[in-house]
Amino acid sequence: MTANAPLRVGLVGYGLAGSVFHAPLISATEGLVLDTVVTSDEERQAQARAEFPGVRLAGSSGELLARAGELDLVVVASPNRTHVPIARAALEAGLPVVVDKPLAGTAAEARELAALAGERGLLLSVFQNRRWDNDFLTLAGLIEDGELGAVQRFESRFERWRPQLKGGWRESGDPLDIGGLLYDLGSHIVDQALTLFGPAVRVYAESDVRRPGAAADDDTFLAITHAGGVRSHLYASATTAQLGPRFRVLGSKAGYVKYGLDPQEAALREGARPVAGRPWGEEPEELWGRLGAGESPLTGGGEPVRTVPGDYPAYYAAVAAALRGTGANPVTALQAATTLDVLEAARRSAREGVSVTLLPHHDEEQHA
Numbered sequence: 209m210t211a212n213a214p215l216r217v218g219l220v221g222y223g224l225a226g227s228v229f230h231a232p233l234i235s236a237t238e239g240l241v242l243d244t245v246v247t248s249d250e251e252r253q254a255q256a257r258a259e260f261p262g263v264r265l266a267g268s269s270g271e272l273l274a275r276a277g278e279l280d281l282v283v284v285a286s287p288n289r290t291h292v293p294i295a296r297a298a299l300e301a302g303l304p305v306v307v308d309k310p311l312a313g314t315a316a317e318a319r320e321l322a323a324l325a326g327e328r329g330l331l332l333s334v335f336q337n338r339r340w341d342n343d344f345l346t347l348a349g350l351i352e353d354g355e356l357g358a359v360q361r362f363e364s365r366f367e368r369w370r371p372q373l374k375g376g377w378r379e380s381g382d383p384l385d386i387g388g389l390l391y392d393l394g395s396h397i398v399d400q401a402l403t404l405f406g407p408a409v410r411v412y413a414e415s416d417v418r419r420p421g422a423a424a425d426d427d428t429f430l431a432i433t434h435a436g437g438v439r440s441h442l443y444a445s446a447t448t449a450q451l452g453p454r455f456r457v458l459g460s461k462a463g464y465v466k467y468g469l470d471p472q473e474a475a476l477r478e479g480a481r482p483v484a485g486r487p488w489g490e491e492p493e494e495l496w497g498r499l500g501a502g503e504s505p506l507t508g509g510g511e512p513v514r515t516v517p518g519d520y521p522a523y524y525a526a527v528a529a530a531l532r533g534t535g536a537n538p539v540t541a542l543q544a545a546t547t548l549d550v551l552e553a554a555r556r557s558a559r560e561g562v563s564v565t566l567l568p569h570h571d572e573e574q575h576a
Contacts (some may be wrong), residue, residue, distance in 0.1 A: 215531055216243040218272045218279045218303075220294055221286035222252040225308045227259070228476050229337065229520070230285045235260060236482045237524040239532070243279060246272050246286075269294045276301040281531065284308060285335075287377050288386035292317050295332070299324050304331035304531060309395040311541060313386045315548035315569075322541035331530055333537050334544040335523065338396040339403060341470035342489055342518035343454055346497065348404065349516060350457075350464055355499060357461025362401060362440040364455055366393040367448035373421055381423025388424030390415055391551060393444035398554075399539075399547045401432055401440040403575040407546065408432045412563045413554035418447045430554050455497070464513065465505045466497030472518045482521045489518030543575050 217234050219226055222245050235242045244264040245256040253265050266272045269290075272282070282298040283306045284291055292312045298305045299321070311334045312318040325332035338344060350356055373379055380387040390413075402408065410433040415425040427447045432440040443452070455466045472489050482488045496512045503509020522538075529535030546569070553564040 214239055214241040215280040215528060216241055216278065217281045217283060218244040218246065218266075219283045219285060220246040220269050220272065220290075221284070221308075222247040222249070222256055223285070223287075225335075226283075226285035227252070227255065228473070230283050230306075230308070230335070231256070231260065232476055232481050233520055233524050234283065236521055237528055238484070239528040240281075240524060244272055269297065273297055273301045273303075276303050279303060281306065281331075281527070283335075288313070288391070289377070289384050292321065295321055296324065299328055299330055299332065302328065302330070304333075306333045306335055306527060308335045309399070309544070310386065310391050310548060310551070311544040312548065313383075313391075315545045315552060318541055318545035318548050319569075322545065325541060331527070331537055332541045333527055333530070334539045334541060336396065336399045336539045336544075337520050337523055338400060338470070339539070340519045340522050341472070342491060342515045343466045343468075343470060343497065344400055345516040345519065346466070346513060347455055347457060347464060350499065350513065351404065355462060356457060356459030356464060359405065359438050359457060359459045361458045362405060362438060362455075363442075363453070363457070364397045364400060364440065365443040365445075365448075365452045366397055366454075367443060367445045367451050369449055369451070370446040371419060373419060379422060379424050379426075388415075388426070388428075389444040389446060390425050390428050390554060394428060394430065394442070394551055394554070395547060397442045397444060398430065398432070398550045399543075399575070401434075401442060402543075402546060402550070405434040405436060405438040405440065406575070407435045407568065408550050408553075408566050409435050410563055410565050411550055411553040411557055413557040415555070415558035425558075428554075428558070430550075432550065462499055462501045463510075464497055464499050465510070466515075468495045470518045472520050476520075487517070488521070491515050545569070546575065 246266045248267045377385045412431040415428040427445045430442040457464045498505035498510035500510025526538035
């Protein structure tokens with residue numbers, strides 16, 4: 209890696225995560241170049257060639273790591289069960305690594321990877337893109353500015369209406385696949401809650417398998433008590449026939465209610481690409497959330513709050529800066545481990561029907 213040369217990125221996996229999120233965002237980041245895509249699927253290889261002419265292809269992560277000296281970063285966007293072994297192999301080959309969420313199946317594995325990266329002096333970052341959702345950025349600003357007063361309850365919903373199974377490892381009941389919504393959407397909503405309100409001290413969860421033929425959780429609720437006193441109520445569901453607000457946040461001074469999902473994923477799926485200097489991640493005024501007290505936003509109560517544009521490109525810009533020594537790791541492995549602590553507690557709570565108390569971990573790193 210030289211001072212001015214673009215950093216060469218090897219991307220492992222070209223399914224949903226690789227083709228919709230990582231490849232477009234990497235290629236849109238100044239200072240990064242998508243060098244190699246790893247996939248053994250011929251259709252996906254053809255897709256990668258068509259979308260990124262000149263990109264090199266590899267059939268396996270082993271083939272990629274055999275020429276580790278030609279790369280500056282490995283991005284792991286393959287199925288969840290492969291995250292830990294591929295990330296470990298890349299770190300052992302001397303390469304910095306970005307891993308799609310969840311980093312691992314357990315917090316212990318996440319901390320082992322963090323220790324390995326620390327021993328090797330290498331970046332290990334986790335792709336928690338929804339820290340750069342438009343609604344999340346807006347809410348963080350409202351909290352920082354004191355518009356809500358002291359936040360008392362945070363409600364976050366990531367709900368969908370998908371009554372029919374799609375198949376694949378994400379819906380697998382095999383524990384090794386790390387499927388189900390708790391570790392999928394739950395990774396996002398728990399990370400957001402911890403980032404906003406700090407460590408969890410108690411977790412309660414309900415996790416169900418609702419759809420006929422389903423083998424993994426598809427309707428899950430978590431209640432988190434944060435060390436600072438905020439209570440987070442988090443919902444992840446594929447069986448919600450009527451969607452609730454994405455956020456409902458209640459404070460001592462005012463509340464904030466926001467409906468609708470950040471538009472960036474839909475834009476990326478449709479082939480739109482972020483370009484410097486052009487609008488990205490913006491939404492129309494009719495979708496803005498509302499801030500107020502004592503009135504319903506559904507009947508026009510409260511004041512509309514302009515939604516800050518979403519900014520997924522900021523993640524890889526931060527990664528590039530961290531690799532060049534001019535910025536910090538945007539999402540650390542130890543932060544991912546604290547999220548996994550909560551997810552593991554939630555799984556135990558749902559299984560045993562109990563609230564689970566979390567004790568501070570000796571190497572716990574606070575979310576931003």
